[in-house]
Amino acid sequence: MRKKIIAANWKMNMTVGEAEAFLDTFLLELGDESGVDVVIVPPFTALAKVGERLSNSSTVKLGAQNMAFEKSGAFTGEISAAMLRDLYVRYVVLGHSERRTLFGETDAIVNKKVRAAHEASLKPILCVGETLAERDADRVEEVLETQLRGSLADMSSKEIVETVIAYEPVWAIGTGRVATPEQAQAAHAFIRKTIAMIADQAVADKVRIQYGGSVKPDNAKTLLGQPDIDGALVGGASLDPRAFVEIVKAGASIEA
Numbered sequence: 001m002r003k004k005i006i007a008a009n010w011k012m013n014m015t016v017g018e019a020e021a022f023l024d025t026f027l028l029e030l031g032d033e034s035g036v037d038v039v040i041v042p043p044f045t046a047l048a049k050v051g052e053r054l055s056n057s058s059t060v061k062l063g064a065q066n067m068a069f070e071k072s073g074a075f076t077g078e079i080s081a082a083m084l085r086d087l088y089v090r091y092v093v094l095g096h097s098e099r100r101t102l103f104g105e106t107d108a109i110v111n112k113k114v115r116a117a118h119e120a121s122l123k124p125i126l127c128v129g130e131t132l133a134e135r136d137a138d139r140v141e142e143v144l145e146t147q148l149r150g151s152l153a154d155m156s157s158k159e160i161v162e163t164v165i166a167y168e169p170v171w172a173i174g175t176g177r178v179a180t181p182e183q184a185q186a187a188h189a190f191i192r193k194t195i196a197m198i199a200d201q202a203v204a205d206k207v208r209i210q211y212g213g214s215v216k217p218d219n220a221k222t223l224l225g226q227p228d229i230d231g232a233l234v235g236g237a238s239l240d241p242r243a244f245v246e247i248v249k250a251g252a253s254i255e256a
Contacts, residue, residue, distance in 0.1 A: 002208050004224065004251040005164060005231035007039035007063060007125060008238030009093060009212075010046075019046040023053045026241035027060070035252030036231070039063040039091050039125075044079060051088045063091035063125065066099060069112035081120035092117050093233070095127045095151055097170045107150025114151060118159045125164045125233065126151055127212070128191070132171035141190050148194050157203045165191055165209045166233040172213030174235060181222050184211050188228035217246035224251045 014022065019042050030038070041063035042050045051062045068078035084092060094117065095110035110126070117124040128147040130140045144167075152160055167187050172178050179187070188209050196204035211223050212233030223229055231251065237243045 002206065002230045004036040004254070005039065005208050005210060006036050006244075006248050006251050007041055007091070007093075007166075007210065007231070007233050008244055009041045009065065009096075009233055009235050010043060010239060011065070011098075011235065012043060013239055014042055014046055016046050016049050019050050020053065022239075022241045023050065026245060027053070027057070029242060029245045030060070030248065032059075033248060033252055034059050036248060037061065038248055041065055041091070041093055047084075047087045047089065055088065061090040062088060063093060064089045065093050065096070067092050067094070067113060067117065067122075069109070069116040071116075081116050081122055084122060085120055089122065091123045091125055091164070093125045093127065093166075095147075097127060097129055097168055097173060101170070107147055110151045111153050114163065115155065115159075118155070118162070123162055123164065125166050125210070127166045127168050127233070129168040129170050129187075129213075135169065135171065140187060144187065144191060145194050148191065149198060152195075152198055157199045160195065160199050160203055161206045163207065164231070165195075165207060166212045167191055167209060168212035168233060174214070176214055178214040178216075178219055178223075179211070181226055184213075184223055185226040185228055188226065192228055215247060217243050217250065220247040220250040221253065225254050 038060045054060050054062055064084050094113045099105045114124045130143040134143050169179050192204045195207055208230040210231040210233045211229050215232045215234045216237045
């Protein structure tokens with residue numbers, strides 16, 4: 001049984017004060033919901049304060065949006081895994097399409113980051129997904145397999161099981177477009193099949209695979225109800241505490 005995991009990726013949004021106001025509403029309305037794992041992923045500047053507010057929560061964990069693969073040194077502007085651990089971060093989003101597209105991160109770079117996260121006992125949320133041009137060219141499976149094999153290279157079965165995979169079709173991020181439940185399920189099933197080839201079926205059956213791409217309260221339950229979709233990596237809708245609560249509760253309402 002795979003417990004659903006819903007993550008709020010705030011991207012470059014939310015000051016510390018805005019983050020505190022969000023949590024005031026979100027935690028109150030969430031109540032003692034424990035049917036899903038929840039991760040709040042604020043910008044670096046809000047990590048400490050959000051971490052303080054989540055320190056007593058057994059359900060809601062703290063995540064970071066990126067990290068360096070180096071442990072320390074002359075890397076101006078970078079954040080190490082140890083620095084994140086120092087702030088009680090549990091999860092880290094790696095290989096997001098914006099990092100790949102805007103900052104040139106390759107599968108090899110992402111792989112170094114994923115392995116560095118595991119070495120520091122952080123749980124990676126590894127993002128993979130195709131562009132619209134790649135989907136139109138019928139290259140979805142080729143792109144996903146290449147990204148998965150490159151990003152998960154040289155990892156043990158235990159590390160793969162403890163990696164959350166986030167399928168995010170690039171064409172559906174922040175566009176208002178969303179993959180149909182059938183499209184999303186097909187991609188998730190292929191990701192699980194590929195993980196079985198990389199490791200084995202037992203590992204693939206345990207890995208949690210999130211969908212990310214314009215998830216909203218009105219489509220969350222249908223998407224999360226698909227057999228291979230184990231959660232959501234939520235962007236824009238996660239900036240509204242009440243909308244995010246609705247998405248979390250949609251996930252919790254689905255029997256595993």
